[in-house]
Amino acid sequence: MTSPYSLNWENSSDERHDVNLRERKKRRTRDALLRAALELFATRGYEETTVDDIAAAVDVSQRTFFRYFAGKEETAFFVPRLAEALVVDAVRARPPHEAPLEALRRAVLESWDTINEAVEEHVPIELHLRVYRVIESTPALLAAHLRRAAELEEQLAGIIAEREGLDVDADPRPRIVVALFGGVIRVTERLWSAGDDLTIEGMRELTATYLDQVGPALAGNWRAGQSP
Amino acid sequence: MTSPYSLNWENSSDERHDVNLRERKKRRTRDALLRAALELFATRGYEETTVDDIAAAVDVSQRTFFRYFAGKEETAFFVPRLAEALVVDAVRARPPHEAPLEALRRAVLESWDTINEAVEEHVPIELHLRVYRVIESTPALLAAHLRRAAELEEQLAGIIAEREGLDVDADPRPRIVVALFGGVIRVTERLWSAGDDLTIEGMRELTATYLDQVGPALAGNWRAGQSP
DNA sequence: TGTCAATTGTCAGTGGCTGTCATTAGCCTC
DNA sequence: GAGGCTAATGACAGCCACTGACAATTGACA
Known part of the structure; x- marks a missing residue:
């Protein structure tokens, strides 16, 4: 923020988005959670799908799911x-x-x-x-x-x-x-x-x-x- | 239902509604829960009010609340x-x-x-x-x-x-x-x-x-x- | 009054969601 | 390329809405 590059960062944040492994990984798990959730909703139904199911399908903890989405609803x-x-x-x-x-x-x-x-x-x-x-x-x-x-x-x-x-x-x-x-x-x-x-x-x-x-x-x- | 009075019951069910102590008591707790809930919602807010609060205000168990209302929402x-x-x-x-x-x-x-x-x-x-x-x-x-x-x-x-x-x-x-x-x-x-x-x-x-x-x-x- | 049925309380459990803290893993510098 | 920093994760505990099951209580009615 106060670094000399802050202005650059602001402007090129879109390009930086996928460069490091960290960001790529984050996006991958996020999209994976999303897809898993939608897939489960579509096949099994919304109420019949627990957040644990979704998290398990992507092999992350339930807590991690909630760090990517504010709630089950948000994925839908x-x-x-x-x-x-x-x-x-x-x-x-x-x-x-x-x-x-x-x-x-x-x-x-x-x-x-x-x-x-x-x-x-x-x-x-x-x-x-x-x-x-x-x-x-x-x-x-x-x-x-x-x-x-x-x-x-x-x-x-x-x-x-x-x-x-x-x-x-x-x-x-x-x-x-x-x-x-x-x-x-x-x-x-x-x-x-x-x-x-x-x-x-x-x-x-x-x-x-x-x-x-x-x-x-x-x-x-x-x-x-x-x-x- | 199959008793000889069934027809009468069907027709006069409105009048019978408040006659026995049972029914009067039920209606009283129901209305009390309702009022307590609305009062709490209006003063403290909906999310800030727990079902336990409502039940406690009427001095019944939480379980009883759910026997009268399908959920917190229903009272609102x-x-x-x-x-x-x-x-x-x-x-x-x-x-x-x-x-x-x-x-x-x-x-x-x-x-x-x-x-x-x-x-x-x-x-x-x-x-x-x-x-x-x-x-x-x-x-x-x-x-x-x-x-x-x-x-x-x-x-x-x-x-x-x-x-x-x-x-x-x-x-x-x-x-x-x-x-x-x-x-x-x-x-x-x-x-x-x-x-x-x-x-x-x-x-x-x-x-x-x-x-x-x-x-x-x-x-x-x-x-x-x-x-x- | 005693039997029957309805009302209630208690307890245990599930699911969504949050705070906390220790652990892990990518990043960056020297 | 080793080590420190920070961000991401997992594990755990806990709150709240809600449900099922069973036992205790209480009004109804013969």
Whole structure:
């Protein structure tokens, strides 16, 4: 920190990340724990997997597991965390002339395309897709998932408000639009995880289809119009 | 069940509920545990309260606590559970000619009026209102709260679909509208619990105001129009 | 009053998670 | 390349939520 190289360290910390054996080893055990956990969740179930099981699968002590992850839950949300970061960045990068819903829509669809490589660096996506069903069907994980989603929405509301030059706390509209958007996403998530097309592309298509329904869903009375 | 009185028992079970000493005693300890738990949560915080604390406050064993409640969490959501039931009933009772959002809006505002008596039978509402802040600010409880909300939305979507003569799984619109509605409710909940008017009336007003914003929030571009 | 069933307490055990301390293993300098 | 430094690990003890099992108690009802 106070060494003459401190500035260099700050800037090149990414490159230094994997150079020494120490760091490489750390990353290896971390990814191994992650994969072991997800594999066990996907096959045996979340509640049926103990932290001891995970640690044993990688042949480290339980204590070591907790030094890499704050809790069992954190392993299950490793990929979602990456995805959320991508979405936030994508929304930030949207041209300011787009309407809020349009910007959100494009950002999400776009980030579905980049998610692959970001994830595969640590675990095979296919593995996460299997874990996703577990998240949706395990009460404790579903609850955590929804809380994370709520936090994401709060962030997005802030970004949207900024785009539109509004104050999030004074004007309810950013939060409302984001809530609507988030609701649609959740509906598609559930549908997708319940169906059998467990691919990223399937998710992408579903999302696109449902987001297109938002307008019609809110317009007028449904009974007069034709089927969706 | 197979006794000659079984039918009578079924029908008059409500009246029989408090007649014998056994039942009265059970209800008393149950309500005492509930109040003790909420009181402790409100003053000391949720995580800082152990089940042993709650049991000790009522002078029963920890094991007995778990015979009355499935877990620590359940005590915190006693009032919300009542409220949810009221909302569901209120939506079901709405005249079928009302549009979905209108029916939901009226049902919720209406149930805020009946919630008082339903709750006070067990614990003072004022106590729950204090606990509500704890729910919003405790990650584990917030997560559980959001999961409950999601389940409620699923129920409401079913009811709305039925009103409109639609199939929830074939037509996305009921779920989308309910998601929008739920989103608005969540926004008001957060705002209300963050403010200082912690009364049912305050909540009612906030809800009404925000629900009125739903239309404007979705209409056109915000930058051209005037302030909300 | 005595029998039966329900309520409760006690005890032991599991699983998630944390603090502590000694041991190990990579790193860096001389 | 030996030795000191520091970071990573393991082993152990302990807290808390929660559960199963069994014995003791207590209200119900004939």
